[in-house]
Amino acid sequence: MPGESxxxxxxxxxTLREEDDAKVSPGVRATAAWTWRLLVIGFGVVVLGRxxxxxxxxxxxxxxxLLFTAMLRPPTEWAIARGVPRVVAVLTSVLAVIVVVxxxxxxxxxxxxxxxxxxxxEFTDTVNDARQWLTDSxxxxxxxxxxxxxxDLINWAxxxxxxxxxxxxxxxxxxxxxxxxxxxxxxxxxxxLYDGHRLWRYVTRLVPEGSRDRVRxxxxxxxxxxxxxxxxxxxxxxxxxxxxxVGLWILGVPLALPLVLVIFFGSFIPIVGSFVSGTLAxxxxxxxxxxxxxxxxxxxxxxxxxFEGHVLQPFVLGHSVxxxxxxxxxxxxLGISVAGIVGGLLxxxxxxxxxxxxxxxxxxxxxxxxxxxxxxxMRGWLGLRHRVPSxx
Numbered sequence: 001m002p003g004e005s006x007x008x009x010x011x012x013x014x015t016l017r018e019e020d021d022a023k024v025s026p027g028v029r030a031t032a033a034w035t036w037r038l039l040v041i042g043f044g045v046v047v048l049g050r051x052x053x054x055x056x057x058x059x060x061x062x063x064x065x066l067l068f069t070a071m072l073r074p075p076t077e078w079a080i081a082r083g084v085p086r087v088v089a090v091l092t093s094v095l096a097v098i099v100v101v102x103x104x105x106x107x108x109x110x111x112x113x114x115x116x117x118x119x120x121x122e123f124t125d126t127v128n129d130a131r132q133w134l135t136d137s138x139x140x141x142x143x144x145x146x147x148x149x150x151x152d153l154i155n156w157a158x159x160x161x162x163x164x165x166x167x168x169x170x171x172x173x174x175x176x177x178x179x180x181x182x183x184x185x186x187x188x189x190x191x192x193l194y195d196g197h198r199l200w201r202y203v204t205r206l207v208p209e210g211s212r213d214r215v216r217x218x219x220x221x222x223x224x225x226x227x228x229x230x231x232x233x234x235x236x237x238x239x240x241x242x243x244x245x246v247g248l249w250i251l252g253v254p255l256a257l258p259l260v261l262v263i264f265f266g267s268f269i270p271i272v273g274s275f276v277s278g279t280l281a282x283x284x285x286x287x288x289x290x291x292x293x294x295x296x297x298x299x300x301x302x303x304x305x306x307f308e309g310h311v312l313q314p315f316v317l318g319h320s321v322x323x324x325x326x327x328x329x330x331x332x333x334l335g336i337s338v339a340g341i342v343g344g345l346l347x348x349x350x351x352x353x354x355x356x357x358x359x360x361x362x363x364x365x366x367x368x369x370x371x372x373x374x375x376x377x378m379r380g381w382l383g384l385r386h387r388v389p390s391x392x
Contacts, residue, residue, distance in 0.1 A: 049338045056339065061181050063346050065188035068097065069196060070223065070230040070349075076193055090193040094186060108258040222357035229352050236312050237267035240274060240304050244281065247300040251293050253285050269344045270328050274305060323352060 052059055072093040079089040191199065200219065207215045245260035253259070259281045266277030278301040286294035328348055335347025 053339065057181065058184070060339075060342055061185040062188060063350075065185045065192055066226070067230055067346075067349060068185070068189050069192040070227045071234060072097065072189070072193060073196075073227065074231070086194060090190055093193065094190055098186070104261055108261045218357040218360040221360040222353040225356040226349055226353050229349055232313065233268055233270075236308055237264050237274075239312060240264070240267050240308060243304050244278065244297075244300055247297060248281060248285070251285065251289060251296060253281070253293070253297070254288055255284060259284060269332060269341075270348055271325070272329070272332050272344065274308070278305070323348070323355065327351060 076089045076093045079092070080086055084092075201216070204212055204216055204219075241260045241264035244263055245256060248256040248259060259277075262280060263274065263277040266273035282294050282298050282301065285297045328351075331347040331351045332344045335343035335345070335350075337343070339346070
């Protein structure tokens with residue numbers, strides 16, 4: 001009727017779909033909503049992983065060059081602040097890394113080839129000692145079985161002695177095939193160190209203007225986290241490798257230097273890498289030096305890992321990177337399943353970067369830079385002022 005409100009006080013009648021939804025419990029509706037969203041996210045991750053593998057020859061060098069940039073930018077900026085031309089500082093940093101890495105790898109390969117006969121000889125002595133111990137132990141194992149197994153092991157080692165050099169050369173040939181990737185990594189590293197800030201500003205021009213500042217701020221915060229992570233990883237890996245290497249040298253374990261390099265590079269994959277590389281050192285010690293020395297190496301490894309987790313990482317890393325161990329393990333597992341060892345190497349840095357970037361992105365004020373005690377000490381020793389990079 002005229003004059004009455006156009007809106008009735010009667011409750012709105014539900015549609016057929018709403019009536020059907022009302023029959024479903026809230027818990028089931030919430031579970032279904034979360035399920036399809038997680039399925040979409042999982043599908044997106046799979047698609048990105050496939051694309052990453054399809055373009056891995058380009059994307060791997062890009063990501064590796066970013067890691068090296070995070071490692072070399074602080075010393076490069078330190079040199080520039082003291083009057084060294086930017087070009088000279090950048091090229092010096094890159095050449096220093098090339099000389100150190102190539103020199104260590106070449107020396108390790110040479111040591112591995114030269115130590116082959118010694119390794120086989122010590123392995124033979126260990127097998128003979130084990131055979132004698134089993135024979136005298138009174139265990140219910142026939143002497144013929146013990147002799148057959150030990151002879152087979154010794155023959156296997158001697159037959160593979162000549163193959164050590166071939167494997168080393170094969171590794172060198174494989175490294176030569178990676179020349180394109182290495183050159184691309186070095187090329188990108190030079191330009192990222194020299195003009196990375198302006199390059200990123202140019203790339204982010206593709207982002208809508210309303211979100212551009214937030215994207216730049218989030219990426220700057222994420223890169224600060226990446227720098228802290230890489231710095232801590234290099235320092236911790238070097239200390240771990242040095243301590244274990246001294247133990248291997250004192251015990252007279254062959255291939256000590258190659259094992260130290262394996263432990264150093266393996267430590268770049270948190271938790272998993274140091275454990276696997278350390279286990280390799282224990283196995284080599286067991287097969288060449290016997291059970292007692294292997295137990296000593298295992299004790300050194302356990303001590304180093306405990307010292308790393310409770311002392312080194314909190315001191316070097318502080319609160320600048322804080323990832324739960326479960327997140328680290330899952331990230332490494334996903335990285336290895338998608339892209340092998342390189343994926344495991346890149347997984348945690350990517351997660352650390354994204355964790356900080358997504359925390360910063362909603363537009364909050366930039367989080368205060370939480371320096372570790374090690375960073376404060378180094379900055380004071382070098383005479384550097386504390387500087388938080390701009391989000392621009």
